Amino acid sequence: MKKILVLSGMLLAFSIKAQFSVNIQSQPDFNEQEAILYTLNGSKDIIVTKEKSKGNVWTFKYPKSYSGMMKVYFPNTNNSVSFISENKNISVQIETKANKIQNVIYQDESNELMNSIQESSQKKEIILPALVQIKEYYKDNTDFGKALVAEMGKLSGANNIDQTKHPFVYYYNTNYNKFLSTNPEKKVTKEDIVNFIDKSNDMLESSSLLRPILVSYLNVGGNTNVNTSVDTLIDRLNVETPRGQTVLSELIDIFDVYDMNDFKTKYLTLAKGLKCTITDRLASTIKSNTATDIGAVFPAYKFHSPVNTAAKSIADVKADKKVVVFWSSTCSHCENELPQLLAKYKDLQAKNIQIIGMSLDTDKNAYTTKIAAFPWINDSELRGWNSSFAETYNIHATPTYFILDANNKIISKPSHVGDVLEYFKLK
Template sequence: MKKIIFILSVLAANSYEAQFKINVEAPSSFTPKEVYLYTLNGSKDVLNGKELKKGNSWQISVDKPYTGMMKLYFPENNASINFISENKDVKMKFETEKDKIVNIDYLDEANHVMNEMQDVQKKKEFILPALYQIQEYYKTKSDFATALNNEVLRLSKATPDLSKFPFVTYYSTNYNKFLEKSAKNSVVTHDEIISFLTKSNEMLESSSLLRPVLVAYLNAGSSATLGADVDKLLKAVNVETPRGQTVLSELIEIFDTYGMQDMKDKYLTEAKSLKCTINERLTNTIATNVNTEIGATFPNYVFNRVTNTKAKSLYDVKADKKVIVFWASTCSHCESELPKLIEKYNAVKAIKGEVIAFSLDNDAVPYGNKVKMLPWINDSELKGWNSSFADTYNVKATPTYYILDSNNKIIAKPDHAADVISYLKLN
């Protein structure tokens, strides 16, 4: 009996050691009370938990081991903080300006090192080349020349010893190899990327590197051999494994984002035909696409802060045709597209149609100012791309359009306002 008790005690101790806490300190003027904690799976945020503020701080316990990128999201003002976990305690504090987060101070060693390293990486890519050119004109011993030389030396020096931080080491090494824009870097090959994707440990999914590395893979070959190159990649990662399915999910979404419809359809069909157990990531990608295909019933949405209607949800709106628009006040394409629909709005109403616009804004002021000029039904969660309907309706860019019939079935997915007008014969 004593042996069993001892073993259980050891297991409990090991389990406890695997947990860590995240401590966040905010100014007393910061009004949000709730915070959500997200981990990362490929390019998707995964909700890990949420916590309420106590005093001027949050303390969030993470129950399971996790190494990789994390995010804090404050839904009340749509603010977020990105950081990392080395499966150890995290501590940070921040300042605010008009309830906006500024000047984040990472107090644990891993995040401090990661923040400094990322700052240097960005400057090496975008600023160092310019500094080299400017340096040629300042050969004197002036204060400016000295400061310029010091900055060039700082940005040029080798990466510091990161051996204490496994995730920072993994991220830095592979970012520098596959993604850093530098004349010194050789062009990575398909085989090098495949080796990286197949041999990496679980930090690949939590690193934020997966999607940009896949884009680098697609750009490394000829468009004439793209299908064969993707087939080669998927064979190597094995789509019957969780990693292979996550890669397949990412590729489908990349093709969707860049308007590569034939490639998207091909690999979505492959995903739907898999006979093995499918992981949650690929299951969600399939479901989102199936729910937004022509002929599918458009998922309902309960309005949040709706204008120009007394309807409580999208399905409550009665119309022979519904034009669904996803837009944002900061979207330049929307600025040119929406006026075309405004001109035809009376014609839409004349055929017993309605326009329902969902905004991916995150700032109430510009949204409120813009929506005053829009005569149709408007709604927004004011959470930007964190809005729930972005995933539900597979929105990859603004503006995005759907046309529904009276039974809320998708009958068209126009690319532009002109296509909406043409489809409804409003010319």
């Protein structure tokens, strides 16, 4: 679920003047009316505005300068298309089949270049090593050998990007290759990463590079030096600055994803104790974590299309205790853990404990097939990580468990199914 930041002043600006436009065109058989435009802040998609289709064309007017990642999401069909902005008009054509996007054709220069570079980089990382091995079996003077040499030369070549003409394409690919490539030109140090995050321009927040670079930074420091690494970075950035708060927010989420609870608690406490002006980005992180703390009343959620219940919401479910589990049919850990819940389901029922499964699936057939084996309450919006409850309940990974009392107060947040069963003395 993506945070909505729609300001009346921004909406007024849209009606007055556009800095650039985003034009998305689909085939006539694409059964979608509404589309939502997002920009990016760190790893968070930010809603800008919504538009209705006019002859299978969606046109968004963007009122101010923006360079970075963008996305258009089609909520009715759960499709999305990603692209970049270099503060110039954007044109994208999508090809669909059975209401699913099959192909994306970028028609503006910046996105054509970015797409070409991305395809080339994938081939370089995946195909080039295979060609090097194959070449050993063919002589260079044969037709196939010549073709191999030519293709390897193409894949080995550097992508020359005009920084003045395509600043974001240059920024993204230069820094991806330096900090995240599987074959970097030289080893990157912790100090290199700290300097980059500290001194980079605003495209860092809009590039999608920030979170993976932070994960890389923690990995470079090693598991035994997380405290020192994070404190060094936080001290350099200053958490009273917008960038410092964005990084702090990203780190809290990273610690949440990887079950590093002590670190999450430490830096979330730091965030809550700030006396300065808090950015929207950090405020949303504090709010979502506070709403799902032990002792808080589980945030309200009305079921979308529930099975095995007549209840209209999680709060309406009557039980002495409730186990809410967020899962997906594509999650390997869920595949292992949910059958363990199933094996103890009758024992849980005997204690008047109800299980509520909230799925982050997108495929209706996969979801319905899977829940046929689960007799407890199941519900899904079939929108994956675009599901509204993902942000409401601060879900970063599956499975995620909450145990509620009869009044819907959070009394435990088990890490694994074994912790759930141990809580109820069923292990």
